[in-house]
Amino acid sequence: MTEDHLPHIPQTPPRFSATFDPHTAAEIRRAAATGIYDIRGGGTKRKLPHFDDLLFLGASVSRYPLEGYREKCGTEVTLGTRFAKKPIHLKIPITIAGMSFGSLSANAKEALGRGATIAGTSTTTGDGGMTPEERGQSRTLVYQYLPSRYGMNLTDLRKADAIEVVVGQGAKPGGGGMLLGQKISDRVAHMRNLPKGIDQRSACRHPDWTGPDDLEIKILELRELTNWEKPIYVKVGASRPYYDIALAVKAGADVVVLDGMQGGTAATQEVFIEHAGIPIISAIRPAVQALQDLGMHRKVQLIVSGGVRTGADVAKAMALGADAVAIGTAALIALGDNDPHWEDEYRKLGTTAGAYDDWHEGRDPAGITTQDEVLAARLDPVKAGRRLANYLSVLTLEAQTLARACGKSHLHNMEPEDLVALTIEAAAMAQVPLAGTNWIPGRNF
Amino acid sequence: MSTAVQVMDDVNVFDLAAATLRELNGALQNLDATTNQTAWTILNPRGAHALAVGVTAPVNITIDGHAGYYCAGMNDGATVVINGNAATGVAENMMSGSVHVRGDASQSAGATAHGGLLIIDGNASARCGISMKGVDIVVKGSVGHMSAFMAQSGNLVICGNAGEALGDSLYEARLFVKGKVASLGADCEVKEMTDEDRDILAALLIKAGCTESPDEFTRYGSARKLYNFHVDNAGEY
């Protein structure tokens, strides 16, 4: 018989395993070749329950909206009203999260300060200390107090407008940090009192306190060092938000910062980024509950972060009870991170614009996550600061649009009742009803 | 000024039984380099926390009793003497000046300190000199476990013994121990005592009023094997 007489057998296309998908298999090969885990920057890359799974109901017959172009919708927020003599007043409830000089170039830090200042908000130092560029360009600067205490000194502490005691980050709750040798320039090394070119570990625990009772004394010391003027924030990664927020309040925090697992990082093990902590939409309600149970909601302000990208995200976070949000990754994108303009160079690094995450290697074509002088010079801090300010303005306008549609004359007036969930998971996590039902999974009626 | 302060023989005597911590620290923090109020004694400290923190004037402060957590924290120029014991984090993040504990010190003495001199006449508990960034520390007694953990720079002199895991993951700090070391931490090893080391040690012993000779000490430092991550060292951490 010739082939022509065979019945036609349809070809099945090659089928990949859902368990051993191509990415997973490639990672196994990479691990086998190198013997070391993958380190990268950014936040979680897999899909998680997020703000996208929530919707605003808007006003209708039972509720009246506010006129978009005529009626006021306030956005200002005051942080640190509990104990600090000089609380912080911001025009918008969107702050710039702590990102270290070292992980970011000095130009990038300056651009963040410029953008935040134009928009009337605050920016934050990071692991590595305060640079004159960012202090000079930031009207309101929050100084981070981290386990490593790199660059920590009394003069800068007193120059800060607020102090943020960092207990953890959403990307790696329970983890320390690492700045690899490639990014340790003379200036970075000097600020951290370490030799150039070596890996710099940031400890995961503070060197001189452990637990909430010690933290209370540490906060007392920080207040005594700064004449009780500056608001003291405590930042935690979202893991056990009810207890962590309650303990931070008990320890004397003026403001608590809650960073969800989607939150960005400069450099962390992939396994940590993707497998520790809880999504931000699941963390806000327990945190607010803790504040309410202590009679401290709106007295100790709550800032939330981790994957905030749009004005809708801002509005949803606030409707769930936050006083403000913080952005990291989105601010870097606004400056120019991962811009397709540099596609040729991303290709040379074996990646593509939008996917570049080897921030720890210090070869960022956009000049943001680098200490290389030639690359860093590509970022114009004035223009980049302007882009950030524009973006912050859009976030604010978007959040106001949604708030007015819900009939709210201030972003702070939004409430969980304005929201429903698209998925059962999101309904359970954010404790709002599944759309079209009155069902909140996990709630006893 | 508050009635809690009395001037006796040119010494400003501040009674903490009659005033608040804020009044005390406020008075000390308001002093500058030109002040003529250069001598201070604090009575009735009763283990209060955050005593004499953040002082930037080159004044002499005597704390007459036991001190709580973070005594002389972030000190930047003052000479502080504690006539008693000090709790956790004495002289933490000191920038310059000196702190002298006449009794024992609790955990994390001199943590992250950048400069100045910390002298402890008695023993220091765990994590003495943790993450130190340039300070000189002389402990006349012994130190607890994990001392000089991740110590970056500066000198730690221990006239007694050292507990377990001395100098774990340390960077460029120099450690000098006269007595026994229970165990060395990761990447910490015995080093040869160079002339430079001996000079540094001799000067510190004199400053601290010790009678020991540098020759009685062993010098420890970083083997520098963990400075850049290598997979074959993973078991060391």
Ligand SMILES: Cc1cc2nc3c(=O)[nH]c(=O)nc-3n(C[C@H](O)[C@H](O)[C@H](O)COP(=O)(O)O)c2cc1C
């Ligand atoms: C480049 C980079 C550096 C960071 N450095 C720090 C830091 O030094 N300290 C800190 O507390 N958080 C740090 N973070 C985390 C941010 O403060 C913030 O929690 C996170 O970026 C928020 O999530 P988002 O990136 O999705 O907005 C860093 C994040 C990035 C992207």
